[in-house]
Amino acid sequence: MKVHYECAACYLRQAREALDLATSDESLKMEIMEDIIRTLGENFRNGAVTNQMGTAMHRNIKKKTGNRDPYQDQREKCNQIAQQFLPLIVKLLEDDNSLKNYLKAAITGNIIDFGALGLETDIKDLILKNMQKDLAIDHSAQLEKELKKAQNVLYLADNIGEIVFDKLLIEKIKEYQVKVIMALKEEPILNDACIPDALEIGLDEVAELTSIGTDSIGIIYYDASSQFREIFQNADLVIAKGLGNYEGLDEMDLGEKPVFCLLNAKCKPVAREIGVKTGDSVVMRI
Amino acid sequence: MKVHYECAACYLRQAREALDLATSDESLKMEIMEDIIRTLGENFRNGAVTNQMGTAMHRNIKKKTGNRDPYQDQREKCNQIAQQFLPLIVKLLEDDNSLKNYLKAAITGNIIDFGALGLETDIKDLILKNMQKDLAIDHSAQLEKELKKAQNVLYLADNIGEIVFDKLLIEKIKEYQVKVIMALKEEPILNDACIPDALEIGLDEVAELTSIGTDSIGIIYYDASSQFREIFQNADLVIAKGLGNYEGLDEMDLGEKPVFCLLNAKCKPVAREIGVKTGDSVVMRI
Missing domain, CATH: 3.40.50.10880 (Uncharacterised protein PF01937, DUF89, domain 3)
Structure with a gap:
């Protein structure tokens, strides 16, 4: 499926939730959020594939927080x-x-x-x-x-x-x-x-x-x-x-x-x- | 106030809500959302001022939809x-x-x-x-x-x-x-x-x-x-x-x-x- 205009807000809500579960380091959360938005800004457009964008975002959160399972x-x-x-x-x-x-x-x-x-x-x-x-x-x-x-x-x-x-x-x-x-x-x-x-x-x-x-x-x-x-x-x-x-x-x-x-x-x-x-x-x- | 990591998700939720109120043209909503995320991607970082970012975003929605009061x-x-x-x-x-x-x-x-x-x-x-x-x-x-x-x-x-x-x-x-x-x-x-x-x-x-x-x-x-x-x-x-x-x-x-x-x-x-x-x-x- 390709992204709809509502997906952008949903990605960032998910990012915030995943970050809150993954780490308590607030400056790290800010750093990762900046990176996520930059990436989203570069890639969120008509024709972008929902799963690819979501997967990249959650992998980024796991990698940068060092938490392999925020939802543990x-x-x-x-x-x-x-x-x-x-x-x-x-x-x-x-x-x-x-x-x-x-x-x-x-x-x-x-x-x-x-x-x-x-x-x-x-x-x-x-x-x-x-x-x-x-x-x-x-x-x-x-x-x-x-x-x-x-x-x-x-x-x-x-x-x-x-x-x-x-x-x-x-x-x-x-x-x-x-x-x-x-x-x-x-x-x-x-x-x-x-x-x-x-x-x-x-x-x-x-x-x-x-x-x-x-x-x-x-x-x-x-x-x-x-x-x-x-x-x-x-x-x-x-x-x-x-x-x-x-x-x-x-x-x-x-x-x-x-x-x-x-x-x-x-x-x-x-x-x-x-x-x-x-x-x-x-x-x-x- | 400067932005916190949670603000990004809140901006896009607000954008989605304002767009839904401002217009029923879904391709226009997508076009504006792309633009909002691109701008957010360029500007959302430690030290950015919440009111400036939010104001720019809502003005953008009003201007591009031609709706001067989405919350009418x-x-x-x-x-x-x-x-x-x-x-x-x-x-x-x-x-x-x-x-x-x-x-x-x-x-x-x-x-x-x-x-x-x-x-x-x-x-x-x-x-x-x-x-x-x-x-x-x-x-x-x-x-x-x-x-x-x-x-x-x-x-x-x-x-x-x-x-x-x-x-x-x-x-x-x-x-x-x-x-x-x-x-x-x-x-x-x-x-x-x-x-x-x-x-x-x-x-x-x-x-x-x-x-x-x-x-x-x-x-x-x-x-x-x-x-x-x-x-x-x-x-x-x-x-x-x-x-x-x-x-x-x-x-x-x-x-x-x-x-x-x-x-x-x-x-x-x-x-x-x-x-x-x-x-x-x-x-x-x-």
């Missing part, structure tokens, strides 16, 4: 918090065990910021609200059709916490007699899930775990490892979670490969691109 | 909304008619975003909460002492809506037998009050109204008119509302002139500079 505190607690809500989700999926309901559960995991929300009731309400809400774009029937034809499914993970809900969807997907490979980040970036985060909740029991070979936001195809690119090419079907993966896949020539994005349109630029309202959830073949 | 909708309704709460404020000031309580009322006017808050109960709760809360820095006794000595008081206004509450404080101040000149913006910028906004609520009945001669955020001394600079020099006492005025006065050589800032530390950089917590209110001689 969240990493330590998000999976744990998400797992507390497994019984609720399992109950909702028992009541309606359609593939679509599992897809909605996985998107619900993407909506909830397990790091920011502390109160149990907040999260419970959010889960119930989002499981009730209809999809604004619903290609779940197409996805099911492709699943029935597929042998190899590549699942692109997004955040920690969220992967607890992904595990349920992957278990459901395996009922279609497919092999699932879940791709995670090689190194921490934002609160994106890495292989150790997936191992922590036993995702290796339901999927083969791999990494994209780097720490990009979403997928930047030329930046991913050749091993990952081979997995991507060999996959019969790709299921991608979240905004970053959508933004990256939107930049790729996907040919005939069935690629489905499961996401909540959290920001206006993405909502505008896919033609839904901010806050809408979609299961969308791109 | 707010301008039309904020004074009206604020006036609905006058009886409540008047009652609170009857219960405690000390100068300090009037100062707190004026700061409460500064805290409330009458444009953003629609629900009557929200605003009522905010007023009651902020009138109960103590000042984190309280130089109101010093201010009273200076008032007793003064003949000419210059009152630097901030936002529309808020000026309804300022009127009550100015009436109180006039009990000290002083002449009050209220300075407003010559042209709209953000939701800052201009002379017509003040006339609308009869501020000319309690104060002489003047403008700073330009549309800067707060005061940028060299940018103000010579007429305003003369008024400033002749004032025995200056009372300044809000963050923008504090940020501008902080850049000036005030000599021995008693200048008091009435503000709520809405952002971390200002809170850090004056040594209070975000959200604290102060009556502070600077």
Whole structure:
């Protein structure tokens, strides 16, 4: 995806948040912020690619602060918090065990910021609200059709916490007699899930775990490892979670490969691109 | 005041908001945003002055969109909304008619975003909460002492809506037998009050109204008119509302002139500079 005018403010908000998490050295934060704005000033224009700009910015913050994982505190607690809500989700999926309901559960995991929300009731309400809400774009029937034809499914993970809900969807997907490979980040970036985060909740029991070979936001195809690119090419079907993966896949020539994005349109630029309202959830073949 | 690392994100958030209010032409918004970021990239560094950068940015948006008052909708309704709460404020000031309580009322006017808050109960709760809360820095006794000595008081206004509450404080101040000149913006910028906004609520009945001669955020001394600079020099006492005025006065050589800032530390950089917590209110001689 290419940048929209709103993205600039969002980059700097993210930069401020990441800097606050990465270091308490205020003069260093100022120095890095100056550098980020200079770089943004040189590169933010019509046609610039969102993931490339965001990735460069977060790598810069990690490198200059010497903090390889500013979101480590969240990493330590998000999976744990998400797992507390497994019984609720399992109950909702028992009541309606359609593939679509599992897809909605996985998107619900993407909506909830397990790091920011502390109160149990907040999260419970959010889960119930989002499981009730209809999809604004619903290609779940197409996805099911492709699943029935597929042998190899590549699942692109997004955040920690969220992967607890992904595990349920992957278990459901395996009922279609497919092999699932879940791709995670090689190194921490934002609160994106890495292989150790997936191992922590036993995702290796339901999927083969791999990494994209780097720490990009979403997928930047030329930046991913050749091993990952081979997995991507060999996959019969790709299921991608979240905004970053959508933004990256939107930049790729996907040919005939069935690629489905499961996401909540959290920001206006993405909502505008896919033609839904901010806050809408979609299961969308791109 | 000089920029802090957090200011960059705040500038771009403001830019996005102002652009959304100023025009619906999305390619124009992108074009202007590119320009804003390029300028920010060239100028945002240690030592840059907050008001100068913010003013340049908002002037750029007004000029390039051809919209001289992006906040016009707010301008039309904020004074009206604020006036609905006058009886409540008047009652609170009857219960405690000390100068300090009037100062707190004026700061409460500064805290409330009458444009953003629609629900009557929200605003009522905010007023009651902020009138109960103590000042984190309280130089109101010093201010009273200076008032007793003064003949000419210059009152630097901030936002529309808020000026309804300022009127009550100015009436109180006039009990000290002083002449009050209220300075407003010559042209709209953000939701800052201009002379017509003040006339609308009869501020000319309690104060002489003047403008700073330009549309800067707060005061940028060299940018103000010579007429305003003369008024400033002749004032025995200056009372300044809000963050923008504090940020501008902080850049000036005030000599021995008693200048008091009435503000709520809405952002971390200002809170850090004056040594209070975000959200604290102060009556502070600077």
